[in-house]
Amino acid sequence: MPSIPGSLLQRVVLPALLGLILAQSILLWAPHWVLPQQPGQTAQAPLSSGPVSYAQAVERAAPAVVNVFTRKRVQRQRHPLFDDPLFRQFFRSTREPDQRVQSSLGSGVILSEQGYVLTNNHVISGADEIVVALRDGREAQARLIGTDPEADLAVLQIDLQQLPVIPVASDRSLNIGDVVLAIGNPFGVGQTVTFGIVSATGRNQLGLNTYENYIQTDAAINPGNSGGALINARGELVGINTAIFSKSGGSEGIGFAIPSEVATRTLSDIARHGQAIRGWLGIEVREATAALLQSLQLPNALSGLIVTGLYSGGPAEQAGLQVGDIITHINDESAADARAAMNQIGALRPGDRIAIDLLRAGQSIRVEAIAGQRQSQGAG
Numbered sequence: 001m002p003s004i005p006g007s008l009l010q011r012v013v014l015p016a017l018l019g020l021i022l023a024q025s026i027l028l029w030a031p032h033w034v035l036p037q038q039p040g041q042t043a044q045a046p047l048s049s050g051p052v053s054y055a056q057a058v059e060r061a062a063p064a065v066v067n068v069f070t071r072k073r074v075q076r077q078r079h080p081l082f083d084d085p086l087f088r089q090f091f092r093s094t095r096e097p098d099q100r101v102q103s104s105l106g107s108g109v110i111l112s113e114q115g116y117v118l119t120n121n122h123v124i125s126g127a128d129e130i131v132v133a134l135r136d137g138r139e140a141q142a143r144l145i146g147t148d149p150e151a152d153l154a155v156l157q158i159d160l161q162q163l164p165v166i167p168v169a170s171d172r173s174l175n176i177g178d179v180v181l182a183i184g185n186p187f188g189v190g191q192t193v194t195f196g197i198v199s200a201t202g203r204n205q206l207g208l209n210t211y212e213n214y215i216q217t218d219a220a221i222n223p224g225n226s227g228g229a230l231i232n233a234r235g236e237l238v239g240i241n242t243a244i245f246s247k248s249g250g251s252e253g254i255g256f257a258i259p260s261e262v263a264t265r266t267l268s269d270i271a272r273h274g275q276a277i278r279g280w281l282g283i284e285v286r287e288a289t290a291a292l293l294q295s296l297q298l299p300n301a302l303s304g305l306i307v308t309g310l311y312s313g314g315p316a317e318q319a320g321l322q323v324g325d326i327i328t329h330i331n332d333e334s335a336a337d338a339r340a341a342m343n344q345i346g347a348l349r350p351g352d353r354i355a356i357d358l359l360r361a362g363q364s365i366r367v368e369a370i371a372g373q374r375q376s377q378g379a380g
Contacts, residue, residue, distance in 0.1 A: 051233065054181060058193050060235030063135050064110040064166035065228055067185045068119050068142075068156075070127035107184035107228030108132060108156065109237065110163050111267055117156040118267050119227030120242055121147045124154050132158050135191055146270035150210035152242055153263060155270040166229060169236035172261045174198050174215060182219040182241055182255065184228025194220035196253075203256060204339040208243055211278075213343050214256040215239045221255030230257040239263070279348030279371035282314020283307060287338050288326060303336045304328040304359070315354075319369035322360065329357035346374065 106123030110116070117132055124130055130142040142156040178198045186192050196219030204212040217230065221244050230239035239257030269277045285305040286292060293302055305327040310317045327335045331354060335341050348354065350373040357366050 054179075054195070054233060057231060057233055057235035058181065058183070061166050061229055061231045061237065062183055062191060062193070063164035065135070065183045065191065066108045066110060066117060067133040067191070068106045068108045068117075068123055068227060069131040069133065070105070070124055071129040071131075072127050105185060105188050105224050106226045107224065107241070109166050109227070109229045109240065111166060111168070111237075111264065113163055113165055115158040115160060115163060116145070116267060116271060117142065117158060118240060118263055119154050119156060120240070121149050121152045121154040123227045124156070125149075130156060132156065134160075134164075146274050148266050148270065148276040151258065151262065151266060151276065152209050153240070153258065153266045153276075155267050166231075167236045168260055168264060169232055169234075169238050172238075172259070174201055174232075174238060174259075176200060179233045180215075180217050180219055180238065181231050181233075182217070182221050182225060182228060182257075183231065184221070184225035184241055186220075186222035186224040188224055192225075196220070199254070202340070204337075204343065206243075206245075206256070208256070211262075211343055211346055212339065213259060213262060214242070215259055217255050217257060218253040219255060220253075221257075225255075277349065278346040278374040279350060279352060279354075280314075280374035281316045281345050281354065281369060282311035282372060283316040283321065284309030285327065285338055285341070287336065298326075302326060302359070303334070305335050305338055305341060307358075315369045315372045319354075319356070319367045321356070321358070321367065321369075324360070325365075326359040327356055328359060329355075331355050332357075345371065 106119060108117040108119035108123075111118050124144065125147075127144075130144065131139055132142045133139045138160060140158040140160050142158050145155040145157050147154040176198050180196060180198055182194045182196070184192065196217050198215060199218050200216040203214040203216050206212055206214070215230065215238070217239075219230070221241050225241045226243070228241045229237055230241055232238050237260045239259055240263045241255065241257045243256045245254040245256075266276050269275065284307070286308050288298075288302055288304050288306050292306065307316075307321055307323050307325045307327065310321060310323060327341075329335055330341055330344055333344065345354065348371045350371055352371045354369045354371055355366060356369060357364065359365070
């Protein structure tokens with residue numbers, strides 16, 4: 001067999017072999033460099049660099065999410081015939097107790113080393129005994145510090161050492177599509193984590209509470225999750241799980257949480273003052289709907305809140321507001337939504353100044369009121 005001269009091997013064969021290997025490598029690993037793109041075909045976007053696991057976020061928050069167990073003594077209803085001597089002989093001789101114990105469960109979040117636990121008011125309402133159970137197995141009797149029924153929040157305190165405290169998100173801005181996780185004790189099966197996104201923010205007019213400013217999420221929230229934590233992808237508290245919209249009684253992908261800034265402010269108020277502190281204007285309003293504007297012979301293009309009543313001596317009356325005024329802006333924010341305006345005023349502190357823009361007899365007027373303090377209803 002004839003041999004290939006060394007010079008020919010070095011000058012021709014080896015470069016050709018190397019070129020063939022390079023071409024095959026390109027076709028295998030980067031075909032888009034050499035193959036033409038088909039009509040209508042678009043280049044693929046790079047994959048997201050998001051995490052494939054949220055275990056670190058859960059581990060950061062979950063130890064501070066607790067189970068809340070309540071017991072309530074309920075008076076047993078007895079028919080009058082049970083006490084009638086004539087009919088008593090037909091019933092069992094052993095008399096049933098007049099009271100029975102009703103148990104329920106929920107969740108809560110530890111927010112301070114002093115043992116303050118935040119939960120929903122409906123979780124502990126009417127309870128005679130409240131027990132808080134931690135993930136590490138410890139349990140403690142809880143003392144009710146105070147409640148805010150108008151926002152469905154309650155503050156408990158437990159006496160345990162070295163308590164885990166959940167971190168609270170410093171950046172309170174949430175965007176639709178942000179990843180969130182719900183942690184709680186659904187149906188009493190034990191601590192459970194569900195995953196979803198922020199579906200909406202600022203939800204109100206749901207008929208759940210007086211003050212409504214909810215985060216809506218599709219993270220599964222079920223009975224027993226109430227009072228638990230809604231956290232972001234960094235394991236920081238962004239909300240307190242409160243309610244679900246459901247026709248079946250289970251999660252249907254529409255859950256609501258109280259924003260953490262509202263919850264932590266309520267905790268601070270109750271811990272210091274025994275009740276939630278809210279601003280108050282002393283005013284009754286109706287939204288300026290087309291039908292109402294037409295009945296008042298006002299232009300349909302107007303948008304605002306029509307003053308229908310004033311509390312005597314209240315901040316609004318002292319500022320000079322009158323029945324029939326149309327409020328267009330409060331502190332330079334649009335006042336077209338009555339519920340949103342009530343939340344805005346409620347978020348103020350007594351003594352804060354409120355700039356009110358209004359229309360009166362076709363004239364634009366700006367007045368300044370001083371917020372009063374709203375008297376909480378049914379605070380414990």
